[in-house]
Amino acid sequence: MQQSVVKSAREEELQSLRRPWRRVRLRWLLLPLLALMVGAPAGRWFYSSWRGVSVADFNRECRELSTRQKWRELSELSEKWSNIEPARAEPWLYRAGAAEGLEDWAGVVQYLDRVPRDDRRAVGALVRKAVAEFEQLNRPWDGLRTCDEVLELEPRVLIAHKQVIFFDAMTLQRAEMVRRIRRAIEVRRESPESYVYLVSASWFYSGSLYRHNTRWLEGDPDDETFQVAQALQVYTSQAKSDLERAADFEHIPPAEELLLKYPHNLELVAYFLNRSITDGDLERVQMLLQAVPSDRADADARFWRARAWCEDALGDLESAERSLRRAFALDPYWWQIHFQLHDLLRRLGRPDESARYLEIYKVSKDLSTAIMTMNRSEEGFDDPEFSRSLLKLAELVGDDEVTVALRQRASPR
Incomplete structure (x- = not known):
């Protein structure tokens, strides 16, 4: 009897020890069911609480690894973080930082591109991406598109304006360059050299064309734009006629062959138009005018000038005047148009109008000479005398937008 009582007491004690564990197991088993019954809000609270701790941990550890320049460890950890939270900017920025430390430039571009565009750091990330595309990866067309995306997000980013204008200038995309310059002026984010490119848009060939396009051709050897821009500096500078340096340009085909x-x-075609006008070759000028699609030719002052030259040579002075005025509307800064209008209006017996274009010509011709001989530095571009000449020319040709911008640049800040 006593043994039975003892046994019963022990069983009761064991049962009491088991009951709490069963209750605990049952509670954990019921949690998912409870989340379903209560609904999504409870589930979101549970997840966000876990996620908050993870974000803090990831952020702290990534920051420490970045500070210590432990790039491989940072790459691994930030990759895990980006897999868990691909919609956050931080893991992608850390991955880009690690890739940069490891000189994995393709990775840098890939990860910076994943930064959400609605994040306040997106503009900075895209600027870094553009720099890597232009410089380390030598993919300038990608860099150009990235800069355009930067300017869509924030139109006042100076470095993006500067880079796309420079690229267009070095690849002789003149109409696009002028469009970009005027966009920069509109938001007052133009650099001083932008005005040099603007007033020389129809005739200037930079001394850096060969160097930059040679590099870009290394990444894309079949690119037509780079091939033509590289060759045109050789043609316009007559580099092949220099016996000491001619061998450096043996790979550049003769101009007729490239055409x-x-x-x-x-x-x-514009290069050959100018050369043929100089040679007085009317037939060839007329043939070349048919070589470019009309929508592109009609948007280029050089082609209207060539049309005017043909019309003048054939005695149709009224048509020549109309063509020259179309050229002036497209490029009001080109000294050659100013002189031709002066000369044509004189022959048409309109001395007052002729005198006006002669006055403009004197300023624009002096400016063109200054551009060809100027110091290509920030100080040279900001030279007070040069800036005054720019302002005077803008006023004379009636370019109100540029006039206002130049006056603001000249005023004390």
Whole structure:
């Protein structure tokens, strides 16, 4: 009897020890069911509480690894974080930082591109991406598109304006360059050299064309734009006629050969138009005017000037005047248009109008000479005398937007 009582007491004690564990197990088993019964809000609270701790941990550890320049460890940890939270900016920025430390430039571009565009750091990330595309990866067309995306998000980013204008200037994309310059002026984010590119848009060939396009051709050797821009500096500078340096340019084909390869290239045809006008070759000028699609030719002052030259040579002075005025509307800063209008209006017996264009010509011709000989530095571009001449020319040709911008630049800040 006593043994039975003892046994019963022990069983009761064991049962009491088991009951709490059963209750605990039952509670954990019921949690998912409870979440379903209570609904999504409870589930979100449970997850966000876990996630908050993880974000803090990831952020702290990534920051420490970045400070210590432990790039491989940072790459691994930030990758895990980006897999868990792909919609956050931080893991992608840390991954880009690690890739930069490891000189994995393709990775840098890939990860910076994943930064959400609604994040306040997106603009900075895209600027870094553009720099890597232009410099380390030598993919300038990608860099150009990235800069355009930067300017869509924030139109006042100076470095993006500066980079796209420079690229257009070095690749002789003149109409696009002018469009970008005027966009920069509109938001007052133009650099001083933008005005040099603007007033020389129809005639200037930078001394850096060969160097930059040679590099870009290394990444894309079949690119027509780079091939033509590289060759045009050689042609316009007559580098092949320098016996000491001619061997450096043996790989550049003769101009006529390149024209056969790219018979509809705007820049190449414009180069031959100017050369043929100088030679007085009316037939060839007329033939070249048909080589470029009309929508592109009609948007280029050089082609209207060539049309005017043909019309003048054929005795149709009224048509020549109309063509020259179309050229002036497209490029009001080109000294050659000013002189031709002065000369044509004089022959048409309109001395007052002729005198006006002669006055403009004197300023624009002096400016063109200054541009060809100026110091290509920030100080040179900001030279007070040069700036005054720019302002005077803008006033004379009636370019109100540029006039206002130049006056603001000249006023004390």
